[in-house]
Amino acid sequence: MASPPRDNPDELNMSTVPVPVQPIPLTPETQEKLHRQDSDSDSTNAPIVTVAMDEKKEAADLLTDRDSDTLRLSKDAEQASDTKATYTILNPDGQEEVVTEDDARIRDIPGYVRRVVSFTDDPTEPTLTFRYFLLTILFVAPGAFLSQMAHFRTTYAPYSVFFVQIASNYVGVWLAKVLPDWTVRIPFVPRKYSCSSFRLNPGPFSTKEHVLVTISAASGATYNLGYTPIAMSELYFGERVNGAVAVFFMLAITWTGYSYAALARQFLIYDPQYPWFQALCQTALFETQKKQRENPSRLSRKQIRVFFGVLVGVILWQFLPEFVFPMLGSLAFLCWVAPRNATANFIGSGFGGMGLLNLSLDWSSISSSANLFLTPWWTQVIMFAAFVCSAWVLLPAAKFGNLASWDHGLMSNRIFLANGTRYPLTTLLTPDMQLNQTALDEHGDLHVGAQYLWNMFFDYAAYSSALVWMALFGYKQIQASVQKYMQRRHAKDGRKVTEQYNDQLNILQRKYDEIPFWWFAALFLVSLLIMIIISALGLLFIPTWTYFVGIATGAIIVVPLGWLYALSNFQLAIGSTNELLYGLMINSVSGWKNPCGASTYGAIAGDAWYRAQLNLQDMKIGHLMKIPPKAVFFSQIFGSLIGIPIDYGVIRWVLDTKFDYIAGLKQDPTHQWTGQQLASSLTLGVQYVLVGPRRLFQQQLFKPVPYGFLVGALAPVLLFVLHKRFPRAKLHLMNTTIFFSSMSTFRGNISTGYFSSFLGGFVVMFWCYRRRYELWARWNYILAAAFDAGFNFNMLLIFLCFGAGKVVKMPHWWGNNAESSERCFALHDE
Numbered sequence: 001m002a003s004p005p006r007d008n009p010d011e012l013n014m015s016t017v018p019v020p021v022q023p024i025p026l027t028p029e030t031q032e033k034l035h036r037q038d039s040d041s042d043s044t045n046a047p048i049v050t051v052a053m054d055e056k057k058e059a060a061d062l063l064t065d066r067d068s069d070t071l072r073l074s075k076d077a078e079q080a081s082d083t084k085a086t087y088t089i090l091n092p093d094g095q096e097e098v099v100t101e102d103d104a105r106i107r108d109i110p111g112y113v114r115r116v117v118s119f120t121d122d123p124t125e126p127t128l129t130f131r132y133f134l135l136t137i138l139f140v141a142p143g144a145f146l147s148q149m150a151h152f153r154t155t156y157a158p159y160s161v162f163f164v165q166i167a168s169n170y171v172g173v174w175l176a177k178v179l180p181d182w183t184v185r186i187p188f189v190p191r192k193y194s195c196s197s198f199r200l201n202p203g204p205f206s207t208k209e210h211v212l213v214t215i216s217a218a219s220g221a222t223y224n225l226g227y228t229p230i231a232m233s234e235l236y237f238g239e240r241v242n243g244a245v246a247v248f249f250m251l252a253i254t255w256t257g258y259s260y261a262a263l264a265r266q267f268l269i270y271d272p273q274y275p276w277f278q279a280l281c282q283t284a285l286f287e288t289q290k291k292q293r294e295n296p297s298r299l300s301r302k303q304i305r306v307f308f309g310v311l312v313g314v315i316l317w318q319f320l321p322e323f324v325f326p327m328l329g330s331l332a333f334l335c336w337v338a339p340r341n342a343t344a345n346f347i348g349s350g351f352g353g354m355g356l357l358n359l360s361l362d363w364s365s366i367s368s369s370a371n372l373f374l375t376p377w378w379t380q381v382i383m384f385a386a387f388v389c390s391a392w393v394l395l396p397a398a399k400f401g402n403l404a405s406w407d408h409g410l411m412s413n414r415i416f417l418a419n420g421t422r423y424p425l426t427t428l429l430t431p432d433m434q435l436n437q438t439a440l441d442e443h444g445d446l447h448v449g450a451q452y453l454w455n456m457f458f459d460y461a462a463y464s465s466a467l468v469w470m471a472l473f474g475y476k477q478i479q480a481s482v483q484k485y486m487q488r489r490h491a492k493d494g495r496k497v498t499e500q501y502n503d504q505l506n507i508l509q510r511k512y513d514e515i516p517f518w519w520f521a522a523l524f525l526v527s528l529l530i531m532i533i534i535s536a537l538g539l540l541f542i543p544t545w546t547y548f549v550g551i552a553t554g555a556i557i558v559v560p561l562g563w564l565y566a567l568s569n570f571q572l573a574i575g576s577t578n579e580l581l582y583g584l585m586i587n588s589v590s591g592w593k594n595p596c597g598a599s600t601y602g603a604i605a606g607d608a609w610y611r612a613q614l615n616l617q618d619m620k621i622g623h624l625m626k627i628p629p630k631a632v633f634f635s636q637i638f639g640s641l642i643g644i645p646i647d648y649g650v651i652r653w654v655l656d657t658k659f660d661y662i663a664g665l666k667q668d669p670t671h672q673w674t675g676q677q678l679a680s681s682l683t684l685g686v687q688y689v690l691v692g693p694r695r696l697f698q699q700q701l702f703k704p705v706p707y708g709f710l711v712g713a714l715a716p717v718l719l720f721v722l723h724k725r726f727p728r729a730k731l732h733l734m735n736t737t738i739f740f741s742s743m744s745t746f747r748g749n750i751s752t753g754y755f756s757s758f759l760g761g762f763v764v765m766f767w768c769y770r771r772r773y774e775l776w777a778r779w780n781y782i783l784a785a786a787f788d789a790g791f792n793f794n795m796l797l798i799f800l801c802f803g804a805g806k807v808v809k810m811p812h813w814w815g816n817n818a819e820s821s822e823r824c825f826a827l828h829d830e
Contacts, residue, residue: 084100084101084102085100085101085114086098086099086100087099087100087101087103087106087114087119087504088119088120089103089105089106089120089504090119090120090121090508092507096120101114104502105502105504106504108272108501108502108503109272109503109504110272110275111777112275112280113275113280116283116284116624116781117283117287117505117624117625118287118290118626119505119508121508121511123511123512125208125209126202126203126208126209127206127208127209127212127627127628127631128212128631128634128635129198129199129202130184130198130199130201131172131176131179131205131209132212132216133638134175135168135172135209136217136220136635136638136639137642138171139167139213139216139217139221140216140217140220140221140639140643140646141221141642141643141646142159143164143217143222143643144220144221144222144223144642144643144650145646145649145650146159146796147159147221147223147647148223148224148227148646148650149650149654150223151223151227151677152231152654152658152662152673152674152678153673153674159221159222159792159796160788160789160791160792160793161214161217161221161282162282162785162788162789162792163789163793163796164213164217164218164221165210165214165282165286165289165785166285166789168210168214168217169210169289169293172209172210173204173293175201175205176201176203176205179200179201180200180201181201181202182200182201183197183198183199183200184198184199184200185197204294205293207289207290207293207294208625208627208631210286210290211286211621211627212627212632212635213635214282214621215618215621215622215632215635215639216635216638216639216642217639218614218618218639219614219618219635219636219639219643220639220640220641220642220643220644221639221643222643223647224250224253224644224647225253225603225606225610226246226607227250227647227651228599228677228678228681229241229540229541229596229597229600229603230246230249230250230648230651231675231678232595232596232599232678232681232682232685233596235655235659235675235678236595236663236678237429237433237594241539242539243648243652245534245540246648247644247645247648248530248534249530249531249534250644250647250648251530251640251641252526252528252530252531253527253531253603253608253611254607254611254640254644255523255524255526255637255640256524256527256528256531256551256554256604256607256611257554257607257608257609257610257612257614257615258520258611258612258636258637259520259523259524259527260524260554260555260558260608260609260611261520261558261612261615261619262517262521263555263559263612264558264559264562264563264612265619266481266497267478267481267482267485267559267563268481268559268566268620269616269619269623270498270501270506270509271477271481271501272503272505273477274563274566274567274620275567276565276566276620277374277375277376277569278371278374279620279621279624280374280781281373281781281784281785282621283621283624283625283781284782284785285782285785286621286625288300288303288304289304291303292304303778303779303782306779306782306783306786307782307785307786308786310783310786310787310790311786311789311790313790314363314786314789314790314791314794315790315794315797317363318362318363318364318790318791318794318795318798320361321360321361321362321364322798323810324810324816325816326816326821326822327814327815327816327822327823328361328362328815329350329360329361329364329365329821329822330349330350330355330358330360330362330822331358331359331360331361332345332348332349332350332353332355332752332822333357333358333359334347334348334356334357335348335349335822335823335825336823339823339824339825339826340825340826342826345824345825345826345827346399346827347396349751349822349824349827350365350750350752350753350822351750351751351752351821351822351824351827352824352827352828353751353824353827354391354392354396354751355391355392355752355754355755356391356392357755358751358752358755359752359756360753360755360756361756363790363791364753364795365753365756366753366756366757366760367757367787367788368757369383369387369742369745369753369757370383370569370570370757370761371569371784372757372760372761372765373764373765373780373781373783373787374569374784375568376568376569376765377761377762377765377766377769378568378733379568379569379570379735379738380757380758380761380765382733382735382738382739382742383570383738383739383742383754384755384757384758385739386738386739386742386743386745387742387745387751387754389743390451390454390743390745391754394450394451394454395410395451398410398450398451403450404449404450405450406447406449406450408447408449409447409448409452410450411449411451412449412452413448413449413455414448414683415446415447415448415683415687416447416449417443418444418445418447420447423443423446423447425682425686427439427443428440428443428686428690428691429595429686433594433595434593435593435690435691440691445699445701446696446699447701448701451746452746453701453702453705454743455744455745456576456708456744457704457705457707457708457711457744458708458740458743458744459576459577459708459740459741460577460580460705460706460708460709460712461708461711461712461740461743461744462572462737462740462744463557463577463709463712464708464709464712465712465713465715465716465736465740466557466560466561466564466572467556467560467713468716468717469560469564469716469735469736469737470560470563470564471560472716472717472720473716473720473732474560474563477563478559478563484497485497487500488500496510496514497514498510498514505623505624505626509626509629512628512630513628513629513630514629515629515630515633519633528551531547531604532544532547540600541592541594541596541597541600542582542586542597542600542601543589543592546582547604549581550601550605551604551605553578553581553605553608554604554605554606554607554608554609555608557574558608558609558612561609561613562612562613562616564735564737564738565613565617566616568735570738570741571613572737572741573741573744574602574605574606574610576602576684576688578601578602578605578606579598579599579601579602579685579688580688581601581605582602582688582689583598583688583689583692583693584694586689587692587694593689593690594689595682595684595685595686595690596685597685597689598681598684598688599681599684599685618632618636619632654673658673661673661674661675662674662675708740711740712736712737712740715736716737719732764776768780
C-alpha cells in the first residue's frame, strides 16, 4: 500500500525539525529516510533522532514517484541529516551491539515501531509456569462471566485487556515474592521427562509470563458469538439446547477461527511493514512495565507516573458524563439556542438527531468509532467523511426532503407495518417453525426506515469492496509474501519463515520453534468433526451442507480483512451479510426455517474471521515481544478452554433466573435485563429465514438494497484506474471498504462523539505526529492504553457501585435533566 499524503515541508523552518512520518508501510529506502528519531538518554532501546538543520535551510520537498507510489526525500534533505539513530541490538553471538538506523537489521522496521519495541531478548525467561496458569485462571474466569452477562443487559461492566495487563503485572510480581521455591512432582509422569515436575516460583516474574497471561485473557475473558442461537432457541421457541452441544458448538466456532489464522499469518505477522496498531499499543505498555520492573530509569518511571496519572484522571472524569453530569456526553449547541424548536433539536441532537457541530466529552462516545490514538489519520478522515455523508447529508435529506419513499421510522432499526406501527414478527411463525403465510398476507409487507435501508446497502457494499480492494491495491504485497512462502516450500531445506526476513525482530524469533502447520490443521479437524456431528444429528438449526459454505466464506475473507486491519486498525464488521447468504440458501430448499438458523450460521462464518483476527493480533504481540510462537498458540487455546464453559454457565444462569425479563413477559424493575441484542437477532432471523431475501427484495422499498454488492465491487476498480492515471492525487488512500462500512453504521441512537473524535485525531495523529513527532512517539501509545484502561475501570466501578445489585440513579438536576440530558426538549415533537 502506498504512503499517505504528507504535510508541505516548505512550512517547516526551524532549527531542529523531526522528519515527519505516517504510520503506513513504506519501502525500506523510504523508511530509512523518513523514520528519524531522537535517542532518549534514559533508554538505549527507545531511540529518537532529530535532524539538525541550519536556520537558513528548509526541509526539502517530498516528491511522489509516479511508478512506485512511495515517497522519497530530495538531496537537500538527505544532506541536511547528519545524525543517525543508534539502537542496541543482540547479535547472533548473544552480545549487545550498537548499530545505526542504516543497519540492514533495523532499516526495514518502521520508525514508530522502533520507538516501541526492544531489540534484545532473553530466551531463558520462563513462559508457561505455575504462575502463568494461576494468573490465567484468576483473570479469565471473571472476565468471561462479566463479558457474557453484558450481552443480556442494557448497561454492563466491560472487561478490558488493559485491566488484565496492568493487574496481572502487580499480582505476578507479588507471587514471585511470596511463593516458595518448591519443586512439585507430577504423579505418574516418569522423571526422564522434563514435564515430570515444575517449580512453584522460578524466580522474578518475567515479561514472557506477563504477555502470555494477557493473551490468554484476550482469548478466554470474552463473550462467545454462539450464545445467540442457544439463548434465542430457549427464549423465543421453548427449545433448550443440550449443555454439552452448546459448549462444544462454542468451542468449535472459536477453534475454527484460530485455525484460520494459519491462512494469513505467513503474510501479515512476519513482514515488518504491517504495523498492527492495537498490538503496538499493548507492546508499548508491556515494554514500559518491563523497564519499570527490571531496570527502572528516569524515563520509565515518568512513563509509569503519566500512565497511572492519566488512568486515574480518566476514571474520575468518566463519572461525570456517565453518571453525575450526562450533559457532557452530548454538548448540543443548537439545542441550547433553541431548546423548544423541533428542527434545531433534530439537527443538533447527538442522542437521536444529526449531531451537527455536536461535541462530546465522554470517552465512550469519542472512541466508539475508532481510537484516535491508534487509528491512522487517513483512516479517521475516511470514517468522518462517511459520518458526514450519513448523518449530515442523508439524514436531513430523508427527514426534510424526498429521499425516503416511506416516511416512518427514520431513526429506528426495527421493522414496521405500513402505517408505522410495530410489526408483530412472532405472528409470522407457525408452531412447526414455518412461515405463517396467512399472517403475512394479513399484516402486509415489512417496512423499515430510510436509514436502515442505506445501512443494509452499504453493509453489502463493504463486503464486496473488501475483496476487490485487496485484489487491486494489496496484490503486490500479498504476492511478495506468497512468493516467499512458495520459495520456502520448494527449497525443502527446513528454513523458517523468520529466515526470509532480515530485520532484528525476525532474527530474534529464529531462536524459537515455529508452530507446525499440522497444529492448525488438527485444531481445524477437531472443530470440523464437532460441527459435522452436531449438525448431522440435527442438534442445532442448520443443515450440514450450509456449515461447509459458512466455513468456506469465512476462509475467503480472512486474508483481505486481516490485511485491512493490519494496515489501518479498522476492523470490518461482517454485519448481516452472513445471515443474508444463509437466507438465500435455506429458502432454496424445503424445511430448516427456524429463525435461529441465521444466527447459528452467522456465528460460524463470523467467528471464522473475528477469532482469526484476534489470533493474528496476539501472534503479532508475541512477535514484537519475542515470545515463543508455540507458547502463544497454547495460551490462546488454554484461555478458550477456561472461558467458554463459563460463558455457557452464564447463559444458563441468566435463562434460569431472568427468563421472564429477557423474554419480555415481565418488566425488569431495574430496566437492565432487556436482551436487546437477542431481539435484534430474532428480527434478522424472521427477515432472512422466514420471509426470505427473494420475497423481501421484491418489495419496492427493498429493491435498491442488493445493488450494494455491485457498487462495492465497482468502486475500488474506479479508484484503482484513477489512481494509476493520477498517482499524485493519492486516491489509494480513499479506501472504499472503510467508507462503506462506516456508512453502514446506524446513527439513529447516537451521533455524538464523531466530531470530537475527528478533532482529537487531527491534534494527535496529524498535527502532533508531523510537528511534534518526538513527543508523539514517546507518549502516544502510553496515553492510548491509559485512556482505554481508565474508561473500562470506570465502567466496572459504576456497574459495581450503582448497577450490580440495587440500581442507584443519579438525582435529576440541570446537568441531568429528566426530559432531555442534552436539553433538546422538542426532539420527538412531530
